[in-house]
Amino acid sequence: MTQEEQIERFKEGFPSLKIVGAATIGRGIVKLSEEGLKQAAAYADTAEVHGKCKFVPASGAASRMFKDVFAHKPETIEKLADNIEKFAFYDPAVFGKAPHDPVATADALLGPEGLGYGSKPKGVLKFHRYADEVRTALAEHLIEGKEYMRGQDGTVHLTFTISPEHRDLFEAALAEVKDAYEKKYDVRYDIRFTYQDKSTDTIAVTPDNKPFLKEDGTVLTRPAGHGALIHNLNEIDEELVSIKNIDNVAVERLLPVTALYKKALMGRALQLRDRAFGLLYEFDQVAGINPAPYQPNIAGYFPPYEDPYATDECQALCNEIEEFLLKEFCIEMPEFKSCKERALALRAKLDRPLRVCGMVRNEGEPGGGPFIIREKDGSTSLQILESVQISDPSLMREATHFNPVDLVCCLRDSRGEKFNLPEYVDHETGFISSKSYQGRELKALELPGLWNGAMSDWLTSFVEVPVETFNPVKVVLDLLKPAHQQ
16 A cells, blocks of 8 residues: 555544354354364374474564563562562573562663663563573474474474564574574474565554654654564465464473364364365366367267256255355355356355464453454355454453464465465455554554454364463563463
8 A cells, every 4th residue: 555545544444344243162163072182183293285384473572561661660560570580581690689679670671781671572582491491482482393393304494573673683592592402302493584574564643644754754654563474474385384473382381282282273274174175176077167178969069058067966066065164164155146156156265275273262361352254245254353343342242262373374275386365365454553652642554464354365263272372471470470480
């Protein structure tokens, strides 16, 4: 979008979604039985796949993690000081010994004379202390990756989206552990760092929709949210991609349950992929997508033309496809005027990127939720919505689960070719948020989120995962929770 088009978007806003209701167990969310969990996890080990990769959004500094510390909020910095020696980043040379002054502790944590954590990315912060080492968030993702993303040749592919100014910090954090982990766990790590494209930045405006000008008179632009990362995801060559945020890691004693459910999500995705591919192959055979030319009979006459989409065989297959889409993806199809229109619409619904998203029972944690919406073509689909996209409070109360950002994606079609992911973005599903710049209020334009509108036109399945697999560090005090303490 041009800057003029972006300003018009600020003025007009985004159209509201037609929400059918919240996705729940039995209505859009699958709860795997113990046997189903084992079968799905086993399928992940045996299904053929053109490579797999772990994709970790890790851009930006951890400033929000320390917002209340920056502000010297009393209850935060007092708890920080009282418990400072429990944090993995505690260093007596930096923080001294008890008793710890709250203000001095906060300044030592954030300031350039101390750890300087206020300007560093989450990925390089020390999260967990073990008997023999201290691990950063990046190191924990390497440990996780070797557990469920190891390829047949022993290679673990990981892609981190980072900011260019943080590259040296990530390279240094990786260099500290990579060789040791490869030797200890008998793996080889293929680590890639990628940047969010600056061309996806959007302008900021004042509360009355005028371009927001900085002190030097230039227009302020901002990264347009994680939705811009669809371009980074599109660059990945591997077919099976696991997505998990940089701060959602736990200490290693929780790794068995995390790995089991991640493998189950991977297996479930591959099971659905293979079923969809099988139906696509059958469809193209019975519908004659590339039919042989009609041959004249012995008398020299061409046989009467028969619509391949109207045959009993094709319509029976269409019924099978429709049942599959409804059962597995909560896709309810509209009425069609002709057999051909119905058949081609069903085929198009099958031939798309596929994702399986873990959903956690709502226990008060922040995060978008799983919902069923009505699409422009009259069909329904499963979508992950942010709270700002849901204007009806009663719909929010319906939601039993929330989105922990635990996804597995299949990025190739039935011919083995890569999907062009930007083609499946719904550009009408962004939103406008309120921010500030040096104390001045502004409005920011957020592109359709990576797991929201950027994946709107994908085949989507929701699977319940336990809360033990969701351990984000949104604020520094979260590191005192049991999932981050040995």
